[in-house]
Amino acid sequence: MSRRQIKTRAEDYSRWYQDVIAAADMAEHAPVRGCMIIKPWGYGIWERLQRELDDRFKETGHENAYFPLLVPKSLITKEEEHVEGFAPECAIVTHGGDKELEEPLYIRPTSEAIICSTYAKWINSWRDLPILINQWANVVRWEMRPRLFLRTLEFLWQEGHTAHETHDEAAEEVRRMLDVYADVAESVMAVPVIKGSKTASERFPGAIDTTCIEAMMQDGKALQAGTSHDLGQNFAKAYDIEFQGRDGEMQHAWSTSWGVSTRLIGAIIMTHGDDDGIVVPPMLAPQQAVVVPIFKGEEQAAEMCADAEAIVADLRAAGVRAKADTRDHLRPGAKFFEWEKKGVPVRVEYGARDKASGNAVIKRRDTGEKMIVPLTEVASTIAGLMTTIQAGMLAKARAWRDERTFVCDDYDDFKSRVGDGGFFHMRWCGEAACETRVKDDTKATIRCIPYEGDDDPGACTICGADATGIRPIFARAY
């Protein structure tokens, strides 16, 4: 029957993840450990995602710019916490041509250093603020355990860097961009997320507040899908971003930074994929519909392929990204499997039988549902399906997550269950000691303290001391 190339999720989740990427032809390992070659199907998804993000950045008043890859060591080391946080994972260039450099150059692990030091030159007056800039870039972090898309040494991302006159403005920016991320995650990627703040121990090095969106993967583990940082005046002080205020006094600017990366593709895979491959949400699918003509012999091939192209033209006119798979060295079944592994939202089958009846067969990737539709209605049906599927995927993912989200008041119960995955809302006294204890006991961490929820004061589930506010989410994470 079917020749399975993909381990099932139940057999080996981690293997499934890798198999799915290979089967969908999205990416492969590069010669350098931890580096990734992103192939057209994977990159196509990234391009769609970039566009959705970039449009929203522009709508919220940001402009794109580009800062260099190489950063002098002296600049990197200015912000103390920042250095400590990133130094262990920096790649450093020591030679230029055949000469050893006098000052080593860091390959950016993130661009606060180069951007903030530049802002210092750009900003003199309160009239120069705010500065709202984003850049699309690659960064390098020498990670120990790479995984395609989720954690690679080099990855693609965007990083927004803004500077403001007041802390209120900066804080507003931090939340505005977090909202943008949450919107893209849910309405574009169909990945439900929870917005919240990190605890001190999980904060970006140098930030006073790190906000994040957290998603739950199908194995119940959490994935940080985006972050937006309130940097306070820490970087302004380290990099001398000073301006003369409305009152004539010199003061330090308030800065923010925020980013999402190609990791989001990993989130899509682990949120929507099934044992047959990935399932790409319609808004991100490089092809939303593929028409497979079915034919016998050369004459019929020409005829059915022409008809298939006509269906594609209808689909495009209806705003659907579509193509016909007219390759003649593959039989229809092989094509069906190929596009299924790639996660194309809808497949159209069209052969002599359909031609005779004036219909086409439509198959949904997300539900597997097959329907027979009159030719004249194929384009409009599929155009409608795009929104149906998109919404269905989000609803399904949300239901999955909610089923694995628990309110827990018994630490022993938590310890015995957290290994199976899921989000656990427990009361927390706010002490780092309790976080550490949870991590030592279970490898789980506080993923975030959500913004939405009810204050629920009581006893800290871990130590029994007083706990106030919204319950944090404890979970194992990627």
Add this chain to the structure above:
RNA sequence: CGGGGCGUAGCUCAGCCUGGCAGAGCGCUUGCUUCGGGAGCAAGAGGCCGGAGGUUCGAAUCCUCUCGCCCCGACCA
């Protein structure tokens, strides 16, 4: 960095223990037949057996060194 495993065809691997012509499946090329869920047959192409050194008449196989990768643990978008 600790523990474990692996480097042989594009891919997955067998062969190694016990030294003696370089192998299989998949993929690829060509042809014919096929074509509504991963096609069949036939003929082909494809190799510095990770690298270096050693033992030997002879090394993919034995020995030494080296490089690289994968998996499991300590860091992370």
